Amino acid sequence: MEPTNHISIHTFCQYHGIESRLIFTFQELGLVEIVEEDTELYLEEEKLSRLEQIVRLYKDLDLSPEGVEVVIGLLGKIEKLQEEKRILTRKLQKWE
Amino acid sequence: MEFIDYYKILEIDKNASAEDIKKAYRKLARKNHPDLNPNDKNAEAKFKQVNEANEVLSDPGKRKKYDQYGKDWKHADQFEKGGRRQSRPRDQGSGRAYSGHFTEEDFSDFFSSMFGGGGKTQNSGREGLKYKGADYKSELHLRLSDVFQSQKHTLTVGGKNIRLTIQAGVEDGQTIKIRGYGGEGTNGGPNGDLYLTFVVQNDTDFVREGNDLHTKLPVDLYTAVLGGEITVPTMDGKVKLKLIPGTQNDTKVRLKGKGFPVYKEEGKFGDLYVTYHVEIPKNISEEEKVLFEQLAKLKNHGTN
Numbered sequence: 001m002e003p004t005n006h007i008s009i010h011t012f013c014q015y016h017g018i019e020s021r022l023i024f025t026f027q028e029l030g031l032v033e034i035v036e037e038d039t040e041l042y043l044e045e046e047k048l049s050r051l052e053q054i055v056r057l058y059k060d061l062d063l064s065p066e067g068v069e070v071v072i073g074l075l076g077k078i079e080k081l082q083e084e085k086r087i088l089t090r091k092l093q094k095w096e
Numbered sequence: 097m098e099f100i101d102y103y104k105i106l107e108i109d110k111n112a113s114a115e116d117i118k119k120a121y122r123k124l125a126r127k128n129h130p131d132l133n134p135n136d137k138n139a140e141a142k143f144k145q146v147n148e149a150n151e152v153l154s155d156p157g158k159r160k161k162y163d164q165y166g167k168d169w170k171h172a173d174q175f176e177k178g179g180r181r182q183s184r185p186r187d188q189g190s191g192r193a194y195s196g197h198f199t200e201e202d203f204s205d206f207f208s209s210m211f212g213g214g215g216k217t218q219n220s221g222r223e224g225l226k227y228k229g230a231d232y233k234s235e236l237h238l239r240l241s242d243v244f245q246s247q248k249h250t251l252t253v254g255g256k257n258i259r260l261t262i263q264a265g266v267e268d269g270q271t272i273k274i275r276g277y278g279g280e281g282t283n284g285g286p287n288g289d290l291y292l293t294f295v296v297q298n299d300t301d302f303v304r305e306g307n308d309l310h311t312k313l314p315v316d317l318y319t320a321v322l323g324g325e326i327t328v329p330t331m332d333g334k335v336k337l338k339l340i341p342g343t344q345n346d347t348k349v350r351l352k353g354k355g356f357p358v359y360k361e362e363g364k365f366g367d368l369y370v371t372y373h374v375e376i377p378k379n380i381s382e383e384e385k386v387l388f389e390q391l392a393k394l395k396n397h398g399t400n
Binding site (some may be wrong): 005007011014015021048049053056057060061062071073079083086090091093 | 122125126129131132134182226227228231268272285303304305
């Protein structure tokens, strides 16, 4: 197991030019997990790229946090469907 | 290097207002956003073009210069008297997973010859901030026959050479993370990571399903009826199989351990499933026909 590094919410928000309130909104929607350590709030480095994707969707596409939640959900579904399609295509090859 | 029509990219005309440009940009950026079009290279390229077009047209100074020199852009340098062009090494074969912030690398040569190397200025408030570098995404194309055994590869991503041992049994579409081979961190922050996806092309006659392999094997009618020996090709050579008399079409047999190596479990293999395809003779001679007719008569008088 690799050790998990933590990034403070403060640093993350400063870097991305967002308010920490936004992170808490994403947390309420179940999109982000926040780790508390010695009264400081952190994000897990492993999950940073996902959160960065969420922030990009929010900023680049002008979506509301709820809109981002819908998009993330649909992207997850598409990924699952593509994986299923890949497996089925492979199975079909047997019959050709 | 070709002239790039930024108006055409944003699908607007030359008299478009700042508001029109913003609207057009937003619309096309939404449509082609890499996060909404994962693994779609066309969308990614389009997204970059749209950003570049917006970078020029949304800035009154740049737009003026672009409009002024228009198609004579090649002479723009002469007017400017400055060899502002910079050489910019490009990374081969790696895409930026992190598309949110553009650097000059993401803009075309046309852009830099006209406006110099500088792209979008980064957000303020970042100076001195220690932060992890961008993650990179890349693909490695392999053949199925290659991944039957572990092998060493050297790839170049972001100007760095990475020596990799690709374990036998990697799956098509499998992604591994290589720590620290992404973009450089800012102000001493850790480097980003490289996500490498294997694209495994099947160059064999086997169908792979996880660790198992499947194949169809033609068996002639006489061997199927009378029994005998047949040769089955496997990934590591041929094996001989005994066929019992009266072997049926579509019979499936399992050759244990003759499948594909299990990823990261040395010495462990999946199975090979062989389906017999009994071939009925199509064109038979007169003599054969007579013999088949005799067989048919025999059968009719038999116990069945």
